Amino acid sequence: MGFREDVKKIKALTDENRLAIMLALQHGEKCGCDLLEELNITQPTLSHHMKILADSGLVDYYKEGKWMHYSISADGVREFRDMIGSYARCDCETDESVSCGCREKK
Amino acid sequence: MGFREDVKKIKALTDENRLAIMLALQHGEKCGCDLLEELNITQPTLSHHMKILADSGLVDYYKEGKWMHYSISADGVREFRDMIGSYARCDCETDESVSCGCREKK
DNA sequence: TTGATACATTGAAATGTATCTATGTTTATG
DNA sequence: CATAAACATAGATACATTTCAATGTATCAA
Structure with missing residues (x-):
């Protein structure tokens, strides 16, 4: 599984x-x-x-002259929340449409 | 602001x-x-x-004889996702009912 | 009581992270 | 061209985290 990639993204938010x-x-x-x-x-x-936030996909940026302009990435934060939700969730709130399928018949 | 507490909770998920x-x-x-x-x-x-996950509130546990029983905390994961959502979000998806109010008139 | 099982704690080693100073690069301006 | 502003990079230091071996504690069963 892609735990390593997800850990790296989550680490983007582990600093005050x-x-x-x-x-x-x-x-x-x-x-x-x-x-x-x-x-x-x-x-x-x-x-x-800023490099860590940009690498995580949470923040977008572009250069204009000498200035770097930073902004929240709408796609980035949505994907981030979805990713978090795949770990921070329990069976009692599982919606079949997003089930992991590990208990289904073969 | 309570950044330190939130960082500590988020760190619970920064390990494979x-x-x-x-x-x-x-x-x-x-x-x-x-x-x-x-x-x-x-x-x-x-x-x-397990100590880190329990301290973060994401995991509940109880002891039965020699066994520790661990489970996802439904409240814990809901609060965790809400907390993440307060940082991983952009203005374009802001709902007024949860606005931070920093741009309102005095 | 003795032994085994499940789990916690301690202490040490290896690795990762945040921060700074010093310096380099790029871009605009006089 | 010389200077200044905005940002990046390099290197060093301090601190945090992950992991394991060794050991301790609690519980049950023979």
Whole structure:
């Protein structure tokens, strides 16, 4: 199973600064220097965190002149929540349409 | 904000073995020895992982004789998904009823 | 009581992560 | 061209995490 890939994505949200960044982007795109003002960290540290968020697919970005513009990826967060839901769920709330099928007849 | 607590909970799912455990428990409770057979790890390592999952609230447990019985916490996974949803989401899918209110008039 | 089973705890080694300073790269401006 | 601004990269340090062997604890059965 692709646990390794999923672990890597989930790790994108296991840092206080990265959670703050996700909230900061929730109402629209921002550039790195905007984020730097809100987050008591240095520029290389922000750069490090943005790379992790972008790699996870949660955050989109594009370069315009010297500025990097960051924003939440609508597809990224939807897929992320679906992935989380495949682990953080129990049988009692299982919908047959998304059953894993492991108990079905052969 | 309670980023530290949330990071701690999310970290519960940032390990391949713990993801495997969540899937293994998805159709009902199991004891530690059942899990040990499915997961190529030693008993102390399983004990370590079960403590982390239990502390996060994702997994419930009770002791019966020498056995520990583990199961998914229905409340735990629902709250976990809600918490994830508060970070992994974008403005374009914001429902006013759960708006953070940061742009409202004073 | 003795032995076996299920699980927890301790301590150590290996690996991974977050952060900073220093420096490099790219782009715009005077 | 020289300078400054925005960002990336490299290297170092401190800290956290995963894992196992060794050992401890609790429970049951003979």
